Amino acid sequence: MLQTEYLGYAAGIITTLAFLPQAIRIFRTRQTRDISLLWAFAMNLGIILWLLYGIEKNDLPIITANSITLVLLLCILYCKVRYKQNPAEDGKSAEKT
Amino acid sequence: MLQTEYLGYAAGIITTLAFLPQAIRIFRTRQTRDISLLWAFAMNLGIILWLLYGIEKNDLPIITANSITLVLLLCILYCKVRYKQNPAEDGKSAEKT
Numbered sequence: 001m002l003q004t005e006y007l008g009y010a011a012g013i014i015t016t017l018a019f020l021p022q023a024i025r026i027f028r029t030r031q032t033r034d035i036s037l038l039w040a041f042a043m044n045l046g047i048i049l050w051l052l053y054g055i056e057k058n059d060l061p062i063i064t065a066n067s068i069t070l071v072l073l074l075c076i077l078y079c080k081v082r083y084k085q086n087p088a089e090d091g092k093s094a095e096k097t
Numbered sequence: 098m099l100q101t102e103y104l105g106y107a108a109g110i111i112t113t114l115a116f117l118p119q120a121i122r123i124f125r126t127r128q129t130r131d132i133s134l135l136w137a138f139a140m141n142l143g144i145i146l147w148l149l150y151g152i153e154k155n156d157l158p159i160i161t162a163n164s165i166t167l168v169l170l171l172c173i174l175y176c177k178v179r180y181k182q183n184p185a186e187d188g189k190s191a192e193k194t
Contacts, residue, residue: 057101
């Protein structure tokens with residue numbers, strides 16, 4: 001059982017830290033052309049639900065992983081909405097630099 | 098308890114379906130410049146571990162959600178590796194169109 005918990009923590013750490021290079025890439029390039037807005041929005045919503053599921057089940061790996069993932073995904077969603085600087089890709093006219 | 102299961106299924110369905118518009122966007126534009134390779138790779142690895150965790154815990158929402166997510170993430174990772182057509186963004190020289 002303890003081994004299963006470790007598996008959960010490993011999964012949580014990897015899928016959580018995975019969003020770090022993605023967030024860093026977006027912060028660095030300030031480009032979100034190839035990121036789907038629907039993906040970013042739905043992921044935030046879904047991760048909130050996973051968090052509630054973890055709380056209900058009192059499952060610490062799920063709670064910990066999804067809390068951190070939510071923070072990083074909120075940053076990515078913010079950037080996606082903020083950096084609409086490529087009209088051709090985002091389908092909007094914007095002249096911000 | 099049944100209500101918690103529904104919460105898990107809702108979370109699983111949303112975070113799973115979230116990858117569908119992302120995968121479609123990549124298939125359609127054939128652009129993966131703003132997608133982090135490290136994110137795509139780590140997500141695939143992490144989701145495999147979540148799947149194993151779900152199997153160990155006999156947790157059907159986790160098993161179902163992560164199985165489908167894995168398929169979509171494998172497609173995204175494949176495209177990220179395949180469509181390295183933007184030298185400026187991907188840091189590689191390629192002349193494919």
